[in-house]
Amino acid sequence: MTSTEHTGGPTRPRAAWTPAGVEHLDATTVVRTERVTPGMCGPNSLFASRLGDWTWDAVTAATGTDVYDAHNEDGAPVYLSFSYFRIRGSRTLHPLSLRFGDRLQVVSGVFGEGSESVLTLHRVRRDDGFAARPLDPVAFHTRPDPGDLRVENFNRWIARGRDGSNKGLVRAAPVGFDHRHLPVAPRRFSARAACARARRNGTFLDGPPTGHEAVVTGFTVDYPVEASRDLNGVGLLYFASYFAMLDWALLRLWDRLGRGEREFRDRTVLDQRICYLGNADADTTIRLTLTLWRNARDPAEERVEATLHDLGRDTALAVAELKVTGGGPGRRQGMRSQP
Template identity: 50%
Template sequence: MSTLRRTERIRPGMCGHNSLLAGQIGDWTWDAVSKTCGTDVLRAEDASGNPTYLSFYYYRVRGSRRFHLRSPAFGDELHITTRLFGFGSESVLTLHRIGRSAAQAARPLDPEDFYAFGDPDCLYVENFNRWVVRGPGAGNGGLVRSSPPDFDHRHLPELPEKYSPRHACGRARRTLTFLEHGDRRPAAELAVEYEVDPSRDLNGAGLLYFAAYFSIIDRALLCLWRSLGRDDRSFLDRVVVDQQLCYLGNADAGQPLTVAVRLWERPGGGEAVDVVLRDRDTGRVLAVCSLQLEGEQDR
């Protein structure tokens, strides 16, 4: 079994102008892996008895003006279809198709349909996760791969190679963007300083929480937004129809980061934004993110 379905009613802790829904979807990914692969993801251990974590390496959210990451509101009922794909003993891919009706959830979820992103009333979420443990040092910068012995992946279907998230992430690592910009120059650029906040950015394992990356990126985007003379209302009203995020490293509480933001005009209308998170002191890249925003003329 690699396909699961669930129905969720949106509560206050699951939505808003923040990263709450991104975090909730990540929890659904962990639930799906636990149910499908014979591993209690919340209490997983490697062969040496060390806690091992199903870390996020790639997170993509694709939607539309009618349904995007910030569309769900209090009381909305969501119908989620989830399917897992195997990537060996150390990684797993989870696809979520999220809609508002049971009829949407009843449709099969196959890769061709998913990657066509054809239903504007569905949200398409792709999570690629890797098992990691802390290395010999005490900090969060030395995570190494290590999977639990009871992680059962051999029954999972294989994803067609053309859809593999490794292609997108490889490009992001090399070029620091998921997008094709050609020889165009960005319309605006800004570098923002950020210090990992121990009061809000860490998860229960003491790691920089995967959904906190979304918040850090949004904070940097807001700084750029204001630098362009735009008001906060227009920031809250922004429609992000596609967001791709590759996690390349973690960070400790209090660690200073530099967040570089570049704004591009999209040839077909709207705007695109590239965000790169780095360790300020070493320059090590921690994450690369690209967002595509719908233009006012498309609304």
């Protein structure tokens, strides 16, 4: 059992290791101030990677479990894997708008999802010198400040199966993971439910987006997983590599539409979410299939849906959806389907 620390309200387990730069606002909410460095901006995947680190830090601080060094009862490593990752930006603050030296205030709230899962919400904004306030999950979803960048991470504890590969991962909570004190987020905003629908239906959408016209359907590209770039330090296909693969495929779709590289870099990512359905080894080829819709009233706004499929095993690895705006003068009317 972990010891507890009194905070003037609810108690939180005392962590054996405290992440640097993290301060508690209450028992399950932490704040940090970050300066944007070259290693966290530019490609979309770099910022997603840093957000993942902040999630692990927040869960460590809120639960007392050292997420970076967690084990099951047999002593085998246990990892806090990403099942659902959503980043909602605005035209004033989104992942591609970050520049060297920007200062950010990050408030992270950790919520209970049972003994094998956890939900973390991040509210990211430019640091204006004002004191951080606790995170209200209802306001987070319904009353965001125009300058907020909002992030949802739903994570599950996993371990490798008996064969030791990335294709037989199993659920496994670490020893000492204390979740009973964590608040529960309103179920109507459930990330678990959103991911379950995507897993069940192979899509986040109930049908074509209202008010949008299909520009491209069935665009496919094949991505060979590389051990030299796509795996993390424990040999798993890194969660942020999925973001990189999606951008890699999107750039090729934009090229097919006659759009330039500069327009690709200047796009605004208003919303992006991924439901992770599986992992893969380094010898895997992943097929990405993209569909693009354009807003009939605002042609600069587009939505893209993508699926990631393991060709060798014929299994789904992820479902993704993006909402982007921008494109500039180089955009041309696109094709209706891939030849």
